Amino acid sequence: MKENNMTYDSILPQIWPVTTVVGLGLIGGSVALRLKELGLTNQVLGVDANEEHGKIALDSAIIDEYVSLDEAISHSQLIIIATPVNSIPGILSNVLNKTDRQVIIDMGSTKAGICQSVLLHPARGRFVAAHPMWGTEFSGPAAATTQSFIGKAAIICEAEKSDPDALQSAIRIFSALGMHILTMNPEEHDLHTAYVSHLAHITSFALANTVLEKEKEEKAIFELASAGFESAVRLAKSNPDTWVPIFRENKDYLLDVLNEHMSQLRKFKSCLEKDNWDYLHELITESNQIKKVLDRQN
Amino acid sequence: MKENNMTYDSILPQIWPVTTVVGLGLIGGSVALRLKELGLTNQVLGVDANEEHGKIALDSAIIDEYVSLDEAISHSQLIIIATPVNSIPGILSNVLNKTDRQVIIDMGSTKAGICQSVLLHPARGRFVAAHPMWGTEFSGPAAATTQSFIGKAAIICEAEKSDPDALQSAIRIFSALGMHILTMNPEEHDLHTAYVSHLAHITSFALANTVLEKEKEEKAIFELASAGFESAVRLAKSNPDTWVPIFRENKDYLLDVLNEHMSQLRKFKSCLEKDNWDYLHELITESNQIKKVLDRQN
Numbered sequence: 001m002k003e004n005n006m007t008y009d010s011i012l013p014q015i016w017p018v019t020t021v022v023g024l025g026l027i028g029g030s031v032a033l034r035l036k037e038l039g040l041t042n043q044v045l046g047v048d049a050n051e052e053h054g055k056i057a058l059d060s061a062i063i064d065e066y067v068s069l070d071e072a073i074s075h076s077q078l079i080i081i082a083t084p085v086n087s088i089p090g091i092l093s094n095v096l097n098k099t100d101r102q103v104i105i106d107m108g109s110t111k112a113g114i115c116q117s118v119l120l121h122p123a124r125g126r127f128v129a130a131h132p133m134w135g136t137e138f139s140g141p142a143a144a145t146t147q148s149f150i151g152k153a154a155i156i157c158e159a160e161k162s163d164p165d166a167l168q169s170a171i172r173i174f175s176a177l178g179m180h181i182l183t184m185n186p187e188e189h190d191l192h193t194a195y196v197s198h199l200a201h202i203t204s205f206a207l208a209n210t211v212l213e214k215e216k217e218e219k220a221i222f223e224l225a226s227a228g229f230e231s232a233v234r235l236a237k238s239n240p241d242t243w244v245p246i247f248r249e250n251k252d253y254l255l256d257v258l259n260e261h262m263s264q265l266r267k268f269k270s271c272l273e274k275d276n277w278d279y280l281h282e283l284i285t286e287s288n289q290i291k292k293v294l295d296r297q298n
Numbered sequence: 299m300k301e302n303n304m305t306y307d308s309i310l311p312q313i314w315p316v317t318t319v320v321g322l323g324l325i326g327g328s329v330a331l332r333l334k335e336l337g338l339t340n341q342v343l344g345v346d347a348n349e350e351h352g353k354i355a356l357d358s359a360i361i362d363e364y365v366s367l368d369e370a371i372s373h374s375q376l377i378i379i380a381t382p383v384n385s386i387p388g389i390l391s392n393v394l395n396k397t398d399r400q401v402i403i404d405m406g407s408t409k410a411g412i413c414q415s416v417l418l419h420p421a422r423g424r425f426v427a428a429h430p431m432w433g434t435e436f437s438g439p440a441a442a443t444t445q446s447f448i449g450k451a452a453i454i455c456e457a458e459k460s461d462p463d464a465l466q467s468a469i470r471i472f473s474a475l476g477m478h479i480l481t482m483n484p485e486e487h488d489l490h491t492a493y494v495s496h497l498a499h500i501t502s503f504a505l506a507n508t509v510l511e512k513e514k515e516e517k518a519i520f521e522l523a524s525a526g527f528e529s530a531v532r533l534a535k536s537n538p539d540t541w542v543p544i545f546r547e548n549k550d551y552l553l554d555v556l557n558e559h560m561s562q563l564r565k566f567k568s569c570l571e572k573d574n575w576d577y578l579h580e581l582i583t584e585s586n587q588i589k590k591v592l593d594r595q596n
Binding site for chain 1: 431432433434435450451453480490491493494495497498499500501502503504505506507508509510511512513516518519520521522523524525526527528529530531532533534535536537538541542545546549552553555556557558559560562563564565566567570571573575578579581582583584585586587588589591592594
């Protein structure tokens with residue numbers, strides 16, 4: 001993992017007149033809004049299998065036209081793919097088959113399978129494999145916001161496999177979005193996101209289910225919920241259509257990380273069972289270190 | 299568990315001229331600030347085994363005097379106990395031994411052990427066993443805030459064992475703090491808080507430890523942490539001196555709830571191991587119900 005200090009190539013276009021965004025959800029919608037707001041593009045063509053999403057995106061001026069993918073490709077200089085990760089390889093290969101000049105960037109939350117799927121494609125160089133590390137627990141175009149991405153990391157994988165102009169376009173775009181850019185290989189990416197993103201989703205989903213299960217007997221239990229509980233289960237509001245494909249793509253790393261988490265939980269359980277309060281105090285004191293780490297980021 | 303609709307007794311004092319707060323942490327400090335701000339008391343005497351806390355509370359005008367417990371009792375009409383739960387029975391019995399007229403309210407996060415400890419005390423009626431369901435991940439008097447308690451639940455246990463004037467004083471105080479009052483028995487309280495508070499702390503501590511463990515090899519892993527991760531580990535910043543006594547007091551219920559949570563996690567794990575994506579989708583869809591439940595509270 002390294003911070004990227006590449007300088008911009010001065011022959012790069014300052015703007016991409018027409019941009020296609022494939023997948024008009026939280027991420028695609030937010031990118032579309034920001035690119036227009038920042039003047040990096042003049043027109044956004046929207047592509048989405050879900051017509052309802054297309055309509056909402058059009059009505060809320062996230063996109064200028066709702067079109068088919070084939071129609072969009074030929075009219076665009078920049079193509080952003082922000083669909084669920086399982087559909088990215090198919091869309092990406094379709095796009096790469098039909099282009100030799102556009103810049104194509106994906107926003108998928110897993111990277112190994114996607115990079116692998118186009119490794120030998122003759123137009124591989126036009127593609128930049130990326131993951132902007134931003135999101136909320138909400139989904140769909142109605143959740144899109146112009147206050148997105150700022151101050152967060154954008155990861156680019158296999159940077160050396162992208163054509164220099166495509167790579168520098170991606171760097172310019174993520175920088176304009178207010179992000180700092182990190183490069184790493186797809187395997188590193190998938191392992192690290194299993195730790196700092198995917199696992200936190202699993203634990204929140206499971207925490208919500210534990211308490212919801214209890215609520216079946218005790219209707220009023222949530223009367224007692226405080227801000228701390230809400231914070232811990234916030235990610236449990238996340239969309240299964242987004243997250244099942246991510247967990248599926250990253251299942252091997254995620255299983256390793258989930259096993260480690262369960263062994264951490266077993267340490268807490270063992271302290272309770274054995275009245276080992278000193279060790280419990282140590283475990284909590286260790287976990288308090290998260291404070292320093294997170295404060296360093298802010 | 300029931301909403302309390304008792305009316306105030308008009309012969310009750312409108313204010314408690316001198317209030318003692320024992321335990322000058324987040325909760326005790328915040329109560330002291332609010333009682334004075336709301337004009338419910340004129341003077342706050344602070345008691346804390348930690349002299350540094352006493353000094354901070356005095357310097358930041360949370361309390362008017364830093365005194366010994368014995369000195370404080372005889373001068374006060376109202377005594378609030380907001381120390382770690384393991385120290386409450388001893389302090390409470392000491393206070394009850396020396397009073398027959400003051401109103402004494404504790405703020406402890408567990409209730410069965412505390413209630414049990416004074417069950418047969420001749421002055422039991424002066425005591426109101428309470429738990430205001432508010433807190434943050436910060437601790438100590440410096441974390442005290444006047445923006446506390448509002449809109450949250452205050453639980454009163456064994457209301458029938460408190461003298462009517464003591465109970466109504468507590469109701470008036472919690473209502474003035476902007477809280478709604480629920481009554482339940484101590485066992486119900488401890489079981490419910492194991493679900494909606496204590497478990498969320500354990501899962502956050504364990505999540506933080508899982509990722510911190512990984513950080514020992516991969517220094518830059520937190521570069522990737524996003525707001526979702528921060529939300530999920532927020533409670534892992536909480537003070538072990540507060541939480542070890544709570545977990546210790548509530549270990550039986552907490553172990554049951556932790557076992558249930560681990561069996562929920564095993565369902566997710568099994569889906570990943572067996573490629574059971576449909577069931578994983580169901581589990582996440584179920585957990586999304588948390589949205590409705592929490593929105594109902596806000």
